[in-house]
Amino acid sequence: MTNKNSGFSVKAVVATGIGAAVFFVLMKFIAIPTGVPNTTINVAEGWLALIAGLFGPVVGLLVGFIGHTLNDAVTYGSPWWSWVIADAIFGLLLGLGKKYLALEYGDLSTKKLIQFNIWQAISNVIVWFVIAPIGDILIYKEAAQKVFLQGGVTAVVNTISVAIIGSLLLVAYVKSRPKKSSLRSE
Amino acid sequence: MVAPLIDFQHVTFKYHAQAEATLHDISFQIYPGEKVLIAGASGSGKTTLLRLLNGLIPQAYAGDITGKLELNGKNIIDQTLFDLSLQAGTVLQDSDAQFVGLTVAEDVAFALENDHQPVDKIKSKVAKWASRFGLGERLDLAPQMLSGGQKQRTAMAGVLVDDGKLLLFDEPLASLDPAAGNVAMTMINRLQVERDLTVVIIEHRIEEVLRADVDRIIVMADGKIVANDTPTTIIQSGILPENGLDEPLFVQLLRKANVDVATLANVADVNSVDVQAYKQVIEDLKTPVIKQVKKNKKLVIKDLVFNYDDKHPIFNGLSTAIYQGEILGIVGKNGSGKTTLSHLLTGFLTPESGDILLDGQSLLSQSIKERADNIGYVLQNPNHMITKSTVYDEVASGLVLREVDAQEIETRTRKVLKLVDLDSMRHWPISALSFGQKKRLTIAAVLVLDPQVLILDEPTAGQDATHTSELLNFLKEINKTANTTIIIITHDMHLLANFVSRALVIVDGTLLADTTPSELLANATLVEAASLRTTSIYQLASRLNIDQPEMLNAAIVHHSTTI
Amino acid sequence: MNNLFGYKQRDTWLNRATGTAKLIGFLTLTTIGMISYDTRFLIVLSLLSVLLMKTAKIQYQEYALMLKFVLFFAIINLVMITILAPQYGVRLYGTNHVLFGSGYWTITEEQLFYEFNLLIKYFFSLPLAIILLFTTNPSEFAAGLNKIGVPYKIAYAFAITLRYIPDVQSDYRTISLAQQARGYEISKKASILARSRGAVQIIMPLVFTSLNRIDTISQAMELRRFGREKQRSWYQEQVFSRLDILIIVGSIIVGFLGITLLFVNNGRLYNPFK
Ligand SMILES: Nc1ncnc2c1ncn2[C@@H]1O[C@H](COP(=O)(O)OP(=O)(O)OP(=O)(O)O)[C@@H](O)[C@H]1O
Ligand SMILES: Nc1ncnc2c1ncn2[C@@H]1O[C@H](COP(=O)(O)OP(=O)(O)OP(=O)(O)O)[C@@H](O)[C@H]1O
Ligand SMILES: [Mg+2]
Numbered sequence A: 001m002t003n004k005n006s007g008f009s010v011k012a013v014v015a016t017g018i019g020a021a022v023f024f025v026l027m028k029f030i031a032i033p034t035g036v037p038n039t040t041i042n043v044a045e046g047w048l049a050l051i052a053g054l055f056g057p058v059v060g061l062l063v064g065f066i067g068h069t070l071n072d073a074v075t076y077g078s079p080w081w082s083w084v085i086a087d088a089i090f091g092l093l094l095g096l097g098k099k100y101l102a103l104e105y106g107d108l109s110t111k112k113l114i115q116f117n118i119w120q121a122i123s124n125v126i127v128w129f130v131i132a133p134i135g136d137i138l139i140y141k142e143a144a145q146k147v148f149l150q151g152g153v154t155a156v157v158n159t160i161s162v163a164i165i166g167s168l169l170l171v172a173y174v175k176s177r178p179k180k181s182s183l184r185s186e
Numbered sequence B: 001m002v003a004p005l006i007d008f009q010h011v012t013f014k015y016h017a018q019a020e021a022t023l024h025d026i027s028f029q030i031y032p033g034e035k036v037l038i039a040g041a042s043g044s045g046k047t048t049l050l051r052l053l054n055g056l057i058p059q060a061y062a063g064d065i066t067g068k069l070e071l072n073g074k075n076i077i078d079q080t081l082f083d084l085s086l087q088a089g090t091v092l093q094d095s096d097a098q099f100v101g102l103t104v105a106e107d108v109a110f111a112l113e114n115d116h117q118p119v120d121k122i123k124s125k126v127a128k129w130a131s132r133f134g135l136g137e138r139l140d141l142a143p144q145m146l147s148g149g150q151k152q153r154t155a156m157a158g159v160l161v162d163d164g165k166l167l168l169f170d171e172p173l174a175s176l177d178p179a180a181g182n183v184a185m186t187m188i189n190r191l192q193v194e195r196d197l198t199v200v201i202i203e204h205r206i207e208e209v210l211r212a213d214v215d216r217i218i219v220m221a222d223g224k225i226v227a228n229d230t231p232t233t234i235i236q237s238g239i240l241p242e243n244g245l246d247e248p249l250f251v252q253l254l255r256k257a258n259v260d261v262a263t264l265a266n267v268a269d270v271n272s273v274d275v276q277a278y279k280q281v282i283e284d285l286k287t288p289v290i291k292q293v294k295k296n297k298k299l300v301i302k303d304l305v306f307n308y309d310d311k312h313p314i315f316n317g318l319s320t321a322i323y324q325g326e327i328l329g330i331v332g333k334n335g336s337g338k339t340t341l342s343h344l345l346t347g348f349l350t351p352e353s354g355d356i357l358l359d360g361q362s363l364l365s366q367s368i369k370e371r372a373d374n375i376g377y378v379l380q381n382p383n384h385m386i387t388k389s390t391v392y393d394e395v396a397s398g399l400v401l402r403e404v405d406a407q408e409i410e411t412r413t414r415k416v417l418k419l420v421d422l423d424s425m426r427h428w429p430i431s432a433l434s435f436g437q438k439k440r441l442t443i444a445a446v447l448v449l450d451p452q453v454l455i456l457d458e459p460t461a462g463q464d465a466t467h468t469s470e471l472l473n474f475l476k477e478i479n480k481t482a483n484t485t486i487i488i489i490t491h492d493m494h495l496l497a498n499f500v501s502r503a504l505v506i507v508d509g510t511l512l513a514d515t516t517p518s519e520l521l522a523n524a525t526l527v528e529a530a531s532l533r534t535t536s537i538y539q540l541a542s543r544l545n546i547d548q549p550e551m552l553n554a555a556i557v558h559h560s561t562t563i
Numbered sequence C: 001m002n003n004l005f006g007y008k009q010r011d012t013w014l015n016r017a018t019g020t021a022k023l024i025g026f027l028t029l030t031t032i033g034m035i036s037y038d039t040r041f042l043i044v045l046s047l048l049s050v051l052l053m054k055t056a057k058i059q060y061q062e063y064a065l066m067l068k069f070v071l072f073f074a075i076i077n078l079v080m081i082t083i084l085a086p087q088y089g090v091r092l093y094g095t096n097h098v099l100f101g102s103g104y105w106t107i108t109e110e111q112l113f114y115e116f117n118l119l120i121k122y123f124f125s126l127p128l129a130i131i132l133l134f135t136t137n138p139s140e141f142a143a144g145l146n147k148i149g150v151p152y153k154i155a156y157a158f159a160i161t162l163r164y165i166p167d168v169q170s171d172y173r174t175i176s177l178a179q180q181a182r183g184y185e186i187s188k189k190a191s192i193l194a195r196s197r198g199a200v201q202i203i204m205p206l207v208f209t210s211l212n213r214i215d216t217i218s219q220a221m222e223l224r225r226f227g228r229e230k231q232r233s234w235y236q237e238q239v240f241s242r243l244d245i246l247i248i249v250g251s252i253i254v255g256f257l258g259i260t261l262l263f264v265n266n267g268r269l270y271n272p273f274k
């Protein structure tokens, strides 16, 4: 809101930092069981969808990038770049919806929510079924059969995760925002 | 005459989301070198006023402003936050948000780094300010390893590295133990004299701020300034209690003794107020301290051992009992293990050895949820408890989970909401509440469940006198009618002196004393060891050579909790 | 100090080197290691990183967990490749030396060699990452990133992430406990549906507290003039010593070697079968 003279506002800096911290914690420590063994809902992607929707594509990109890099670094030692890039682009794609969703003030109609979900599903497919596997093949020379299978499964799981967690978060957020001149004591 | 540093003329402000203005027609001046206290009930607009001073309104909070606002003769609205920050340093209420550096040194250096100053210059400045604030040894520590008081001092150092002449504090004492609070106030005093600072402090703990010689008090109520004068005049006029604020305890005592406070010279300062003539009437007030004797042990703590890590043991064999129907206070300096103890009682943490019994049954095998059916717990930080987006839903959620029928949920929820004075805001989103309002909300959400044992961690932090006494009266009532056992963890000496029937003093994980509050406050060595401070009643008594000051205290207790 | 990554003060030359130099070294070596499929080069690189790790005096217990994770990850991946693409090695190397099996399940030398390369690749960067994480004071990362050209606002965003991860973690813990005390059962006793619902009840407050944090922290930072200047200085900025130059030059030499091999091999693969 403030500091309009330079492109990246202080709030965007902080949103990136905190966004990535929360993304990291959610990715590393939190799993919601689905009932299918060894499959959990990926809460971190839902958070990424919210933060990107609120703060736009650049913040979305950086949150995905920093959050995923740190998680990989702490878990496996070094980042698996193709997937880091995929997550960053996912944040970017969802951030493009910021203007349209207008979460800050607007109320979220069912129509917008459906469109959000269509967009996130498309983004998930682009990112996990196209970008990540191609990255795996180009960077790591992995076998196509394997990486497309992995990517496909991830795309489905993440789409479902964002559909549940992301939608819940968006609705709760909009509900928590008071409308202009709406608060009075009764 | 000197030009005012701050000049507000007919300022009115409405938050974007509010239907009504929050501040109405505010006019006041603050002159260079003054120390001003802003007092007012919770939600009266103090923080909002501060945001107007440092530029956060309108730059971070949108809304409609009218009137004239000047700092150093220049319009505040026209200046950027950066320009303003060079003139006024702000210490926010939330020390975890204020502390942005990875270590103490980096946080103190933060403003200088942003000014792109040379590193060696930054280092020498940081070293200087850190050692002045007693942080020299701790430069490399992360915020997670500091006590509340140390964080507070880091925040102050980080603002003082600038040469700004105006300092703004939003509730600097809220989470400090009384001794650390005193140190902070002394520090503010000294700096003010040395550097000719102007200081504006928002605080509910008026008694403690007054000890540090403020020049002026501005009293706010419902977004208006209702008084703006010297402490003496303010107290003489009796305007504090009229606006739901606590007067210093010795003033309450003088009023009780029918001393004509309105004409008494120096009445704001317990050390110089002229009261020799009233020694007799004061002494006559003495009321015997009623010692409640409770017999049934409700909670028994046996040889409790607990450590977060090997290096810093917390409890090494703690044993005590808490009796059915008593009101117990737990006090002790910052970082002593008070919150840790309540986490052990509620099952948030598991002891290494030892046992905790409720009505003779061990609690250790029960899950957190099972324990919560008997023990209600209100956490120190309200944000950790709030799950719903509106006030009403938040309080109702515990009942919904317990499958109470809808009609009853409605009546019980509304009843509790009225009690904590939030019923009129029940449809508001929680993001629009002030800190004190949030804290009351979390208390309501636990009260509505009617627990047998109630643990409250710092329930009065950020609360004004009216809301505190309404809450305490209610606690007293459930304590009497339902025999609820109440455990209060607090740094608030008023609360300790006037409400609690038994006090446990915990310092560095050991039980230093198990006594009545009156005896505790009368015992100077114990008071010091526990980082507490006596109240002004004890100071007055010692000036007048009245022995057994606890009996004077008892006179007030009656007065302040049964209205 | 901030112990998320197991940084400790150790008295070794790698500890004394600046974060910037180690960051450059890490990025150069892992990038070339990622690109190259020259087995000889990868083996040398792996040995070199293990050797470096030894000189950094890092104990096995400190990284045992990471090692196990990588092992698990590697096994899963290799098994998947064997099942899904058993002939991939043949395609890559262009020859076919059958070891055993038949039809779809023919196992070739090429396939084993390819998977061996992959295995090295999964592991070679672990020691390097461990060195970087365990010997660099987290406070130096941000300054280091800024120094190698990352804009300072982004570098500081990274510093904020490191600063607040412990806070977010402890928030998460406390919120989870507070919600259980309110009546949400998330222990193994409850049904899957109840547990999921409980988990959502923890995420909501975590999200809202964090969004609040964004507001208050950005206010606190603006009140101390973050973002005013085009540049900012860093308290933790370290002056380059000869050691740092040596580290950077050393890793660039290794990098060059890798690049040269790309030309020598006519591509990324080293092919022993031709
Ligand atoms: N961001 C906001 N948007 C809308 N209303 C707000 C906002 N912040 C505060 N208010 C409202 O303005 C009023 C005054 O709030 P303020 O925080 O100034 O009170 P306060 O005197 O500082 O109270 P406390 O002692 O509890 O901190 C409150 O009723 C609150 O609901
Ligand atoms: N999760 C944790 N991990 C490690 N140490 C901790 C943790 N929580 C608290 N501590 C340490 O344990 C000690 C006791 O902390 P506790 O929060 O119980 O103190 P307290 O008496 O409630 O203090 P305050 O009055 O400031 O609220 C402190 O030294 C603190 O630094
Ligand atoms: Mg306030």
Ligand SMILES: [Mg+2]
Binding pocket: B338, B339, B340, B380, B457
């Ligand atoms: Mg505590």
